[in-house]
Amino acid sequence: MSQLTAILVDDEISNLKGLEKKLNTFFPEIEIAGMFQSPEDAINAINATQFDVLFLDIQMPRIDGFELLTRLKHINFQIIFVTAYSDYAIEAFKQSAVDYILKPIDNDDLKVAVQKALANISSEKEKQSSSKLLDLLSDTVKKNKVIVPTSKGISFIPEEEVMHLEGYEGYTKIHLTNKSMLTSSYNLGKFEKALGSKFFKCHKSHIINLEHVRHFENEGYIVLDNDYRVPISKTNKKAFLNLFK
Structure with missing residues (x-):
């Protein structure tokens, strides 16, 4: 599989380090492009970076995960919410999250969520490839x-x-x-x-x-x-x- 990139956002450094370790263990093909405790820093980085998957905490000081998404220029990546509060689930999926993981992170739950995201990414790349082919087909038929x-x-x-x-x-x-x-x-x-x-x-x-x-x-x-x-x-x-x- 080609290299994929991810950004991790959580106000607690221990959570960031723990998630980073699990991703490195189970999904070495995913490169961590950035880890942020500050939601403001995360917004700036996300708007300036091309990447594939966002792991996002919901309850953070000043700006929660849902508000963070509203401040982004574009959302062209997969979103996996990671939080300690299960009552956010419905709102999370309204935000088009690919999945929702509760803390402390269960390894199997993480694997399922990431596999869903990777499948979506693969499908989207296939669509883009097909679209390029159709453009080429149309130009050549002319x-x-x-x-x-x-x-x-x-x-x-x-x-x-x-x-x-x-x-x-x-x-x-x-x-x-x-x-x-x-x-x-x-x-x-x-x-x-x-x-x-x-x-x-x-x-x-x-x-x-x-x-x-x-x-x-x-x-x-x-x-x-x-x-x-x-x-x-x-x-x-x-x-x-x-x-x-």
């Missing part, structure tokens, strides 16, 4: 190329060589005019958002290149080049036929 991420790398296929895209168990099979096929780990939906007007989704699992359409069969199939038959759903028949009026 240049008459379709990007196909595969297990071996990335293929750049001219639109006219893509005859049919088929969704299969979360993957996408790209059928080419030379009768070869590429398999991508990205689902059909990701390609659908990026493909241009030459392509038509005729079925929940099938997208065809309209330039390769040769025949429409009333029983529910579209015939492409090389007599390749693709099913078309009843709900998409009318939209498909209107394309040729």
